[in-house]
Amino acid sequence: MTNQVVIVGAGHAAGQAAASLRQEGYDGKIVMIGDEPYLPYQRPPLSKKFLAGELSIERVYFKPPAFYEKADVEQKLNTTVTEIERAQRTVHTSTGESIPYSKLILATGSRVRELNVPGFDLDGVNYLRTIDDVSKIQSKFKEGNKLVVVGGGYIGLEVAAVAVKRGIDVTVLEMAPMVMARVVDPIVSSFYERIHAEEGVKIVKGAAVSSFEGQDGKLTRVNCSDNTNFDADFVVVGVGILPNVELAQAAGLDVENGIIVNEFCQTSDPDILAIGDCTNHPNPLLGERLRLESVQNALEQGKTAAATICGRELVYAQIPWFWSDQYDLKLQIVGLSAGYDEAVVRGNPDDGRSFAVFYLKEGKMIAVDAVNRPPEFMMGKLMVAGGAKLPAETLRDESINMKEMAQMAKDAS
Amino acid sequence: MAKITFVEFNGTEHEVEAEEGTTLMEAAINNMVPGIDADCGGACACATCMIYVPAEMAAKIPEAEDMExxxxxxxxxxxxxxxxxxxxxxxxxxxxxxxxxxxxxx
Incomplete structure (x- = not known):
């Protein structure tokens, strides 16, 4: 029988799985198949330092090219896996190859959600997911150019922050009544609206894009359903991503809002594992199933899948964390705030650029948003993991430092 | 190029060639030094690339900024x-x- 792990996908999760397989002592063959022309690279910098031109492509690679040689990982780039033939334990590719596997790892990631409105295919309508997307956007980075960002989430706001610093006229159109609506409390949302306004970005809320208008195939204007419109030299759409589950689905694996895996990253076929953005996985600490779009999730599931293949039990169980860089602001988030019933603010979000919000559910801390507040973030990790229960007035009290706070939470539990 | 040695907790030494202008974290990652996780890829967001710097070396590098x-x-x-x-x-x-x-x- 072939002793060969095939990894479908060549993103963060795929790169980590390959590295971890070798660290775990796997001595069979590893084949990584990716549809982009690049070795695994980090996506977070794409909307931050890489977009700003502050990082070269070599520095966004997940591992240097020499790594794959040393670790003996065969790369098949520019190649799409078209079918998994489970009975034969073989994958078929767009290049006509059939590659056998003993274990298969699906690291198919996600793709951008497209805005299917008239004019969607005009030159100048961009998305941001890949290195090539960034190149296209950067080619429009000319001082005085008008950029309309569609979607006031992390990607949209990070792009806005980079672009306005380059002297570009930036307008963000957000459909919801507040930015970052999916992930933060209105307190954090209003804070970011204030900062973007101070930096010169215009934010329009409740704006639903109805069409892109152009001349000679080139975008000139963005129209909204309330008949307002915005001149634009280019657009960046950031309205979320969709997990790439079609390959798994066609192979008859269980799929529901992601490829269903257990805490060892195994799908409904134990010889097929799935990791990263594309998975719907259990989180034993939170007691619920999640589909996460984050680096931590990609890295940790990559490690777990490698351990599983090597016969070692490494349960994937972590409190989720995320970050976003906009201007000089580092937003660090720990936990998932959905379902909170109280948001406790520490510091003053109406003035200055540093504060934190603790999200409580029935008195228990479930998440923290920390803006330029590493102590709140670092201790928040411990407190959320420990299910801290501290009174709001204690959390708010800045005369108590965060180390004391974490200790108080520990003592109280 | 500068030669940097990373010493694992168990004493194993890894001498690597670090390119000027890149970071010590990248030198470690690029040379597969175990013990540096660098989850956030260098954004100063996760504190998983910590090292212990001896005094004579500390004198040759700028002091840490507030965030760090x-x-x-x-x-x-x-x-x-x-x-x-x-x-x-x-x-x-x-x-x-x-x-x-x-x-x-x-």
Missing amino acids: TTMIDFAENADATSRLSCQITVTPELDGAKVKLPESQH
């Missing part, structure tokens, strides 16, 4: 010599430097 200092202050296994390797840029003066790694980054 605070992250370290709250990181596990940190002491007064701790730095985040993603925030240290490689310069010719660092040639021959030897830094130690913590038992774990988490």
Whole structure:
């Protein structure tokens, strides 16, 4: 029988799985198949330092090219896996190859959600997911150019922050009544609206894009359903991503809002594992199933899948964390705030650029948003993991430092 | 290029060639030094690339900025010599430097 792990996908999760397989002592063959022309690279910098031109492509690679040689990982780039033939334990590719596997790892990631409105295919309508997307956007980075960002989430706001610093006229159109609506409390949302306004970005809320208008195939204007419109030299759409589950689905694996895996990253076929953005996985600490779009999730599931293949039990169980860089602001988030019933603010979000919000559910801390507040973030990790229960007035009290706070939470539990 | 030695918690040494202008974290990652996780890829967001810097080397590098200092202050296994390797840029003066790694980054 072939002793060969095939990894479908060549993103963060795929790169980590390959590295971890070798660290775990796997001595069979590893084949990584990716549809982009690049070795695994980090996506977070794409909307931050890489977009700003502050990082070269070599520095966004997940591992240097020499790594794959040393670790003996065969790369098949520019190649799409078209079918998994489970009975034969073989994958078929767009290049006509059939590659056998003993274990298969699906690291198919996600793709951008497209805005299917008239004019969607005009030159100048961009998305941001890949290195090539960034190149296209950067080619429009000319001082005085008008950029309309569609979607006031992390990607949209990070792009806005980079672009306005380059002297570009930036307008963000957000459909919801507040930015970052999916992930933060209105307190954090209003804070970011204030900062973007101070930096010169215009934010329009409740704006639903109805069409892109152009001349000679080139975008000139963005129209909204309330008949307002915005001149634009280019657009960046950031309205979320969709997990790439079609390959798994066609192979008859269980799929529901992601490829269903257990805490060892195994799908409904134990010889097929799935990791990263594309998975719907259990989180034993939170007691619920999640589909996460984050680096931590990609890295940790990559490690777990490698351990599983090597016969070692490494349960994937972590409190989720995320970050976003906009201007000089580092937003660090720990936990998932959905379902909170109280948001406790520490510091003053109406003035200055540093504060934190603790999200409580029935008195228990479930998440923290920390803006330029590493102590709140670092201790928040411990407190959320420990299910801290501290009174709001204690959390708010800045005369108590965060180390004391974490200790108080520990003592109280 | 500067030669940097990373010493794992168990004493294993890894001497690597670090390119000027990149960071010590990148030098470690690019040379597959175990014990540096660098989950956030160098954004000073996670404190999983901590190293211990000896005094003679500390004198040759700029002091940590506020964000880094605070992250370290709250990181596990940190002491007064701790730095985040993603925030240290490689310069010719660092040639021959030897830094130690913590038992774990988490």
